[in-house]
Amino acid sequence: MLKVSVKWQKEVFSNMEIDTTQPPYVFKCQLYDLTGVPPERQKIVVKGGLLKDDADWSKVGIKEGQKLMMMGTADEIVKAPEKGPIFAEDMPEEEQVVAVGHSAGLVNLGNTCYMNSTLQCLHSVPELKSALIQYPPPVRSNTVDQSSHSLTVATRELFNELDKNVRPVAPVRFLTALRSKYPQFAQLHNGVYMQQDAEECWTQLLFTLSSALRSSGSGEDADALKKFFGIDLVGRVHCPESGEESMETESVYSLKCHISQEVNHLHEGLKRGLKSELEKSSPSLGRSAVYTKDSRINDLPRYLTVQFVRFFWKRETNQKAKILRKVDYPLSLDVYDLCSDDLCKRLEVPRRGPSNASGDSSVSAPGEGTPPEKEKHLTGIYDLVAVLTHKGRSADSGHYVAWVKQENGKWIQFDDDNPIPQREEDITRLSGGGDWHMAYICMYRARDISI
């Protein structure tokens, strides 16, 4: 009989008796009674070695009063959960997009940042995406020429791809389609494709899409693009000389913000943009005379596009020169005072909105219900969702970048294939006045209210 002490975790069992005639397994059973640890899970450490169940005590060399250490717990053995977690690294790419929180960038195919930034801005319009999905219609009308058709399809495919990828997408097919539809974008200079004006690209692309979708649409949905982007203007044309006056209506896809010495803010520029002078032959005077045109908005779209007229043709340098003047723009824009009386009346009720209406004056959730439901009413207030900026001194040089607000409310700067998260307050700093990126086209989304 030997007496030893055994340490188990923080406890010490002193005066444990070892019957050296019995195998150590018996000793372990003694410990089982004390600790509740089954013998097979017990590890007894004797001076740097483990005590085996069938060892011979005499060979182990235990001395009277020696301290042993026992390890082992009755804890449950760790088992792998039946269903392990799925790791982002193992997921297919489409699912990773959700995790990343924004869509992919676009590879620059050689001076194509003008196109990439335009596409990224338009890509943020969910209504446009869903309209494109319905294209082409089962029955194809032949009002659309082949190149427009392929450009529209290419747009649809590209948007689709952007949604599915985390890695940058190369818009090769789209670029080919664009260049075949509009050969001016395929201009070469010294054997290299030239930089182009993003605004031109934007306008032409919308024009093509609009015509393609119009032909495909049926019934009331006929002109989807116009509903999304079109702005109806009503203009009073007045000739101060003759006193003639006439009304003209027109539909445009963007408002122009004219920049002059007095313009410091987008609003002032817009006002100025709606006034114009033109020379035309006056029937009453029998000669050409100067007319002033004073336009007002008669109908508002869901997406209001504002173009800063930053470029003007400079004859001496033979290029589109840039006005660097700082023009502030707000994160939310109210165009109420640019509207015609008719429209103002229509806007009045929704604008009083939150106080009398059901209360939930939430910003319209994108993607949900296009075309706008009956209850949704425009308020004339718009929220900034995308900014296309330009950095450099002329339209045909420099660098274009798109800054787009994501569905989760975060801003992403799409610098070609490199999406960079940005803070909201930095977005309004793109207002010009230096050599930093400055806003060229701003896109606002209508804040509507359901009544």
Next chain:
Amino acid sequence: MAPAESNSGGATKEQPPVKAPAKDLKKKDEKKDEDLSEEDLALKQQLELYVERAQDADPGLQKVALESMREEIRTATSSMTSVPKPLKFLRPHYATLQAHYEKMSDSDLKKLLADILSVLALTMSPEGERESLKYRLLGSDGDIGSWGHEYVRNLAGEISQEYSKRQSEEAPIDDLMDLVVQIVAFHMKHNAEPEAVDLLMEVEDLDLLVEHVDSTNFKRTCLYLTSSAKYLPGPDDMLVLDIAHSIYMKFEEYPRALQIALYLDNFQYVSELFQRCEDPLKRQQFCFILARHGVSFELTESIIADDEEREALQNLINNTKLNEGYLTLARDIEVMEPKSPEDIYKAHLIEGRGSGGGTVDSARQNLAATFVNAFVNAGFGQDKLMTVPAEASSGGSSSSWLFKNKEHGKASAAASLGMIMLWDIDSGLAQLDKYFHASDTHVVSGALLGVGIVNCNVTSDCDPALALLAEYVEKEDASIKIGAIMGLGLAHAGSQNEQVRSILMPLLLDGRSSVDVIAFAAIALGLVYVGSCNEDVAQNIVLALMERSEAELGDPLARFLPLGLGLLFLGKQENVEATAEVSKTFNEKIRKHCDMTLLSCAYAGTGNVLKVQHFLGQCAQHLEKGESYQGPAVLGIAMVAMAEELGLEMAIRSLEHLLQYGEQNIRRAVPLALGLLCISNPKVNVMDTLSRLSHDTDSEVAMSAMISLGLIGAGTNNARIAGMLRNLSSYYYKDASLLFCVRIAQGLVHLGKGLLTLSPYHSERFLMSPTALAGLVVMLHACLDMKALILGKYHYVLYFLVLAMQPRMLLTVDENLKPLSVPVRVGQAVDVVGQAGRPKTITGFQTHSTPVLLAAGDRAELATEKYIPLSPILEGFVILKENPDYKEES
């Protein structure tokens, strides 16, 4: 010079040994003759008279003249700032007196004149003639100090010149040594210990010092000796420290003597110390010092006879109190609450950024969270991922976090439990036990590694690590093998344990073992036998290196083989030479790499400038394809230069040059070298450099810069680095690899919630723990190939850092080793070497009560007279004894 002249009307400021241009002075003298005050004029005439008389034929008159002259000189030499007037007025007569001396016959008078000439030579002797010494030796042996301090200093200078001249001519030096004894005695009495030491070093006879030190000046003397040792070439430095040791022993300043014994790695001295000092309390204090240094030292019966006391002391050396003390500190500072990785990332402070989703688990980011969690909660015994009690969530949340890691990630996750339970063997092993029975090999591997981590720097007399891990080394599965090998290496680092050697050694030469198993076995053996110069182990690693094919040596892990070899010679300087010679026969692919690694390890922590230059030279070479030796060379610069502050600053500047002119593989290693130089010591200039590099276009430079940001801030909670890393985390949020590095760095900065340090230096930066440095070096070498190792499947090499982890605390305990709270002043340490009197040793201090945290470069002193510390170095555990003379202030 101007003010002195105008004030004293003609005294020139003293310029000790330099003999002022005579022509100039003459002119001035003539000019000034007229504006001499009456008093001066009288003195001048008096002296001229003496000179005349001294040449008189009458010996009586001569004697009177010489004695009065001596009297004049002696009374005047008291002033330190100007040439004493008598000396000045006697200048023109120096040559006359000299000539007269030659003519004199031998007599006491002649000696007297020699004395005077010796003093006059102070200002008159032509450069290099050493006339002062010459006349001193010819003169009477009177009290040397009577001629003033400046005279003695001048004489000492001339002696050292004369000594080296005579040494080269092999002329006898006995007369000089007599003089040296006088001078040393004079200096030691007059607060000029550095001068005495310098002189003795010049004449290579430091032993003389021991006779002359007394209880008032031995501390200053030894301080000067120990700090000058760093700048001396070997073997002089060892000699100097030896002297310091014997002085400390003589005056029973045992803790300091122990420090030096540890520096010299001389365990004979340590044993002697225990035998000499009978006081049980002091012995306990020695044990604390030994434990902090991280060496295993076994007290035998011959050292301490009493069984009970020996066991208690051995327990202290085994560091069993470490966990308890650390938790006392944590409770006092109120940081016991576990922290989750999110608490560290502080994503809410990053506006508009941060990853959008968060719904899907990323294996890489979960692995990062595992490490962050382990580093932050190291040693606290509780966290929010691994040790959450089972009842808190269904099915045990710890296993659910474990399985949120992928494959080899599970090994690191299981091992992280070891890190959380650091130094607490009893509960740590109980927690790890359940993973031993898991079916997943990675989990078992991690559990084995965890056992090693728990036992790191602490030893239990049952040695559970060896018992548990030994059998797993035999297992077939490579990952289990590696876990067990690494665990053994960590648990027994520095122990030179024979059993571990017999387990690991066969692996090295087993042809069937894969490269990774061999690599880890080499490292583990290197750690166990760190700095031991063990021939047997070295030979086996060399053989393993020779047997492997060229392709296998190209494996990223193959770098561990030469490193394991190098660790055997860590800090042992020339002892490496034989092995380095053998390494020249290696495959040329690794020859240079091996050479650099061996050299850098052997001279680590020596501050050897020649080696630093050697490494810099290697870095200047332009690489041929596929060579990798420059990485270890760059790390070598840091390893050698980290020894002392001056060399460290110089190395930082040299590394800056390498950054600008070096090739890419050098630039990748530079941040790591900076990290090692300033480990746990966030210097602002290094922080800025690393911050700049963390945006480097080369992603590997950026990664090592980020890891190094973590290293320099390790355990400091440095807000600036934390901010930088937060910004980096949003900057690199898309790149999983870079983000992983940022996370690791974030974890390191908050290491042990800011209570730990990674610095291998301790005890006022005098001692370096070899195991701590070894751990750091292994981790840094792994970082040289970040992509293959840290970002590959060997991320658990990060756990080698555990070897360097130590609480940066001062914990005062009473005579029963219970924590005792006393007020202490903590401030920036001031270098007081060579300063007379009792200068302030800290500046800008604040008063706290213990336990307190000490930052890099901080020093503490007791703010109460009530207790006497048993160790003059207030770091780690310090035992306080009540001051018997203390009287409570009423």
